[in-house]
Amino acid sequence: GEDVEQSLFLSVREGDSSVINCTYTDSSSTYLYWYKQEPGAGLQLLTYIFSNMDMKQDQRLTVLLNKKDKHLSLRIADTQTGDSAIYFCAENEGGGSYIPTFGRGTSLIVHP
Amino acid sequence: ETGVTQSPTHLIKTRGQQVTLRCSSQSGHNTVSWYQQALGQGPQFIFQYYREEENGRGNFPPRFSGLQFPNYSSELNVNALELDDSALYLCASSLVRGREGYEQYFGPGTRLTVT
Numbered sequence: 001g002e003d004v005e006q007s008l009f010l011s012v013r014e015g016d017s018s019v020i021n022c023t024y025t026d027s028s029s030t031y032l033y034w035y036k037q038e039p040g041a042g043l044q045l046l047t048y049i050f051s052n053m054d055m056k057q058d059q060r061l062t063v064l065l066n067k068k069d070k071h072l073s074l075r076i077a078d079t080q081t082g083d084s085a086i087y088f089c090a091e092n093e094g095g096g097s098y099i100p101t102f103g104r105g106t107s108l109i110v111h112p
Numbered sequence: 113e114t115g116v117t118q119s120p121t122h123l124i125k126t127r128g129q130q131v132t133l134r135c136s137s138q139s140g141h142n143t144v145s146w147y148q149q150a151l152g153q154g155p156q157f158i159f160q161y162y163r164e165e166e167n168g169r170g171n172f173p174p175r176f177s178g179l180q181f182p183n184y185s186s187e188l189n190v191n192a193l194e195l196d197d198s199a200l201y202l203c204a205s206s207l208v209r210g211r212e213g214y215e216q217y218f219g220p221g222t223r224l225t226v227t
Contacts, residue, residue, distance in 0.1 A: 102155050
């Protein structure tokens with residue numbers, strides 16, 4: 001079955017860049033997503049990438065996709081304390097089906 | 113705020129009981145999805161409803177059932193509660209069926225504790 005793996009923790013200093021990594025196993029994944037979850041809140045979609053793309057940039061966020069290695073990363077430039085949260089990678093096969101698979105999440109801690 | 117609301121915020125039930133969780137979609141959205149998020153885990157997809165019909169289901173037993181109403185609000189029902197059902201239950205609404213979820217807006221969730 002599908003599997004999405006993420007490292008559990010990342011600690012960075014304010015102002016530095018953060019890179020959160022994700023690997024997935026389903027080669028038919030069509031859409032890949034990054035979500036952010038703050039304490040006590042639901043998930044907020046940050047960005048997504050279609051599998052025929054290598055990179056997507058949106059303000060401070062850069063998503064890189066290596067389809068050959070099934071590796072997805074999210075880079076946050078100039079990380080702020082407000083970026084402290086749990087970040088989830090998710091994939092969906094597409095093709096009309098909708099059964100997304102989420103990773104366990106990476107807890108990003110930003111130190112002043 | 114996404115405009116998606118869920119009730120109740122917290123709930124405590126006893127094993128074997130039944131529970132109903134409610135979700136009010138963002139205005140204009142016709143699709144709702146439900147997720148279970150256990151502590152320290154990512155969300156697991158339960159099912160999705162589009163225009164009052166089930167439109168996809170994850171690996172959950174039949175005692176997890178749902179409804180979507182003509183106004184597109186939704187309920188998640190869980191029968192014969194088990195201790196492992198303790199989790200945060202999230203609903204998410206979106207506008208167009210089959211749009212792969214990138215237009216989903218999540219509610220804050222209902223925290224269910226089964227004792």
